[in-house]
Amino acid sequence: MTLSWAQIFRLGLVQACLGAIVVLMTSTLNRLMVVELSLPVVLPGFLVALHYGVQITRPNWGFLADQGGNRTRWIILGMVMLALGGLSAALAIPLLESNLALGLTVSVVAYAVIGLGVGASGTSLLALLATATADSRRPAAATITWLMMIFGIAATAITAGAFLDPYSHGRLLVIVAIICSGAVALTVLAVWGIERRVITRPAPPPARFRDGIRDIWADTRARHFTFFVFLSMTAYFMQELILEPYAGLVFGFTPGQSTSMSGAQNGGVFLGMVLVGVAASGLRLGSLRFWVVTGCMGSALVLMAIASAGSMALPLVPLVVALGFFNGMFAVAAIGSMMQLAGEGQDRREGTRVGLWGASQAIAAGFGGLTGAALVDLARSLMPVAEAFGAVFSVQAAIFVASAFLAARIMVPRAPQLVPGE
Secondary structure, X not given: OOOOHHHHHHHXXXXXXXXXXXXXXXXXXXXXHHHHOOOOOHHHHHHHHHHHHHHHHHHHHHHHHHOOXXXXXXXXXXXXXXXXXXXHHHHHHHHHHHOHHHHHXXXXXXXXXXXXXXXXXXXXXXXXXXXXXXXXXXXXXXXXXXXXXXXXXXHHHHHHHHHHOOXXXXXXXXXXXHHHHHHHHHHHHHHOXXXXXXXXXXXXXXXXXXXXXXXXXXXXXXXXXXXXHHHHHHHHHOOOOOHHHHHHHHHOOOXXXXXXXXXXXXXXXXXXXXXXXXXXXXOOOXXXXXXXXXXXXXXXXXXHHHHHHHHXXXXXXXXXXXXXXXXXXXXXXXXXXHHHHHOOXXXXXXXXXXXHHHHHHHXXXXXXXXXXXXXXXXXXXXXXXXXXXXXXXXXXXXXXXXXXXXXXXHOOXXXXXXXXXX
């Protein structure tokens, strides 16, 4: 017995909960540190990079899932860890204002716990989906769960933004506590009993983690896809830590307005994903390769417009929505490719493969976010604020163009071209 559509939607609720908590940590708290507390952009950049860096443990979580561990347990435990880390990160905001050293200490621990929670819950969830979903439903299942994650991000950002003004530390803590506790409760209800009702493929024979990773890395397609994930996700996440500060410092947005803008951006991501899902899966229009290249090139063009928005008085929110739209195009096509490639290996280690690509994405996200933040701090010391942000957005656009060329080269349908000598 495999997962039904209703069960896939239920598991998608877990992705929505993951996105709901993480968006507050990477967008709202980031903006508060930079604008309200006047801290350097590189500080929240380091913290978010830390939470991504900790996710290098994703292959370990996937390996545990492949070895037949109780995935429901790891999904719930990871969500509890994420919620506790998120609440601690919010508690650190007033501490950063009154006692910088203590606030930094709490923040470092909180963001590390957030990373562990995302890695444990997210990877175990994907392992369950990869092994319990019928082959014909895998691409659609990946699209559904990621759309629900984007919905969770957008809905949380817009709702939190509406209640966050007028801002106070107390109001922030109440909002974060409600979201975190609700995410844990919804996760338990969503996953409870599903694993017992489905029969997943038999677990592979016991093996060492090192051997499993080595076997997967020897697969040329898996290795090339890992490189693509790293480059494209570096571009995808470069604006994550600087877009809200850009809106506040250059356009005068309030915390609520910039948080709502992030929600609008993720709404654009949602629409881009829906378009590709309907066109590629339902109408059979365009290959995954086509949509990845189109999404990357479109993202690059919009970023160049955002880079000029401050000096040319262009409306920021519509451009941010357009950026989200093209980001969603490329992301859902890449996710569809990932789910298909995860099942290609004869070793059937879907969880370990997904974990490897998840680790590559996490490292790239941390690297991209921290690099973007550091470049903004450097550029602000050399040029006006609007031009400094614009220069970094231009660098991000160039990386998207490079990702498009890489995707066009490696995402070809003929396996012999990707696996020479076999």
